[in-house]
Amino acid sequence: MAVTIDQGLCSGCGICVDLCPEIFGWGADNKAIVIKQEREDSNIEEVADQCPTEAIEV
Numbered sequence: 001m002a003v004t005i006d007q008g009l010c011s012g013c014g015i016c017v018d019l020c021p022e023i024f025g026w027g028a029d030n031k032a033i034v035i036k037q038e039r040e041d042s043n044i045e046e047v048a049d050q051c052p053t054e055a056i057e058v
């Protein structure tokens with residue numbers, strides 16, 4: 001299963017990029033994007049839980 005970010009929900013707060021910069025980065029218009037689908041050794045689910053708008057689907 002892929003990690004996705006709902007661009008309509010992302011507020012651009014930057015929490016996911018701060019917590020896990022190897023997976024999340026910045027796309028156009030200051031919304032976060034998934035830059036790498038690499039699930040091992042990363043805390044994607046914890047980061048998804050931290051997202052204030054629940055934009056990250058794991």
Ligand code: SF4
Binds near residue numbers: 014017032
């Ligand atoms: S934590 Fe959520 S709202 Fe904040 S930048 Fe990441 S996806 Fe967007």
